[in-house]
Amino acid sequence: MVETDRVTAFAQRFTQLCDNVNQVVSGKTEVVGLAVTCLLSGGHILLEDVPGVGKTLLAKALAASVHGRFGRLQFTPDLLPADVVGTSVWNSAESNFSFRPGPVFANFVLADEVNRASPKTQSALLEAMAEEQVTVDGTTNALPEVFMVIATQNPMEHHGTFPLPESQLDRFLMRLSVGYPSRADELALLAGGDRTRLLADLSPVMDVDSLAKMARFAESIHIAGPVGEYVVDLARATRTHPGISLGASPRAILGLQSAARVRAASQGRSYVMPDDIKALFALVMSHRVVLSGESLSAGARTEDTLAEILATVPAPRPG
Incomplete structure (x- = not known):
């Protein structure tokens, strides 16, 4: 009974967090739900889309809904790694070097237009995203x-x-696309208030400690042996598919499992179903797998190849 109550409480807090973000990001309920799922899974999000559809707004609204530290980086060609992680500066008063943390030392880090920076600067995020630490001048x-x-x-x-x-792509749990709003949502956007003002007025609905407790509880959601085998079989199928040159990594398997647990708990369940895996599989894998040159020449798409894998790998039956 206590377990059921805790799952119900998790689902309620999950909905509360989504509803808060939806006050600013209208018409994107599914994308917001996936972003919150990623957050509670301990993962990172890559929002890829054309300019002006609300990618930065979604990122800011998600961060504003949780009372924590927020850091922003506007990636440009002249941005340096030290601008991301920080640097050691000379302290004349104490005659030594002291570390000055960069914007990455926050609970939420918005890396805006990350692909406009040089590969050297992009790589500054690798250690932070994979190990939740930063090493500068030999000090971690x-x-x-x-x-x-x-x-x-x-x-x-x-x-x-x-x-x-x-x-770098493998360190993102999901790659999401915001997409253009529907006609009705665009009309509502014209009639509604200024999104910048709505964001400024958005109040957090929980603190980072509460969020961390939710994330730790999600780790206790049960995954039966056959469902775990299903996750592994799907990942292994990406490595043996003739149209794929680079398949899913073990990190992808762990990320898919974590996201499935959060999805199950958000729906009031204390166990993961194969449908949870199916719903998240392409979102977790699409930016990780690389199609072969022959497949690309033939006009194949990553989404279609992953759908084929889902259709051919048998899912465990209930019971």
Whole structure:
């Protein structure tokens, strides 16, 4: 009974957090729900879409809904790694060097237009995203327990962008697309208030400690043996598919499992179902797998290839 009550409380807090973000980001309920799922899974989000559809607004609203530290980085070609992680500066009063933390030392880090910076600067986020720590001048500094990078990027075909390497992409739990709003939502946008003002007036609905407790509780959601085997079989299928040259990593398996647990708890369940895995599979894998040259030449798409894998790998039956 206590377990059921805790799952119900989790689902209620999950909905409360989503509703708060939806006050600013209208018409994107599904995307907001996935972003909150990513947050509670301990993952990072890559928001990829054309300019002006609300990527930065979503990132800011998510951070504003939780009372914590917020850091923003506007990625540009001249941004340096030290601008991201921090640097050692000379302290003349004490005659030594002291570390000055960069914007990455926050609970929520908005990496805006991350693919406009050079690969060297992009790589400054690798250690932080994978290990929640930063090493500068041989000294390792821990990041907060609640730490999330929300990166936005324009599509690759836009001018002035640098493609993110596979090692960087693998550190994002999900790649989401905000998309254009519907006609009704755009009309509501014209009639509604200024989104900047709505964001400024947005109040947090929980603190980072409460968020951390929710994340830790999600880790206790049960995954039966056959469901875990299903996750592994799907990932292994990406590695053996003839149309894929780079399959899913073990990090992807762990991320999919964590996200599935949060999805189950958000729906009031204390156990993961195969449907949870199916709903999240493409979102977790699409930016990680790389199609072969032959597949690309034939016009294959990553989404279609992943859908094929879902259709061919048998899911465990209930009971």
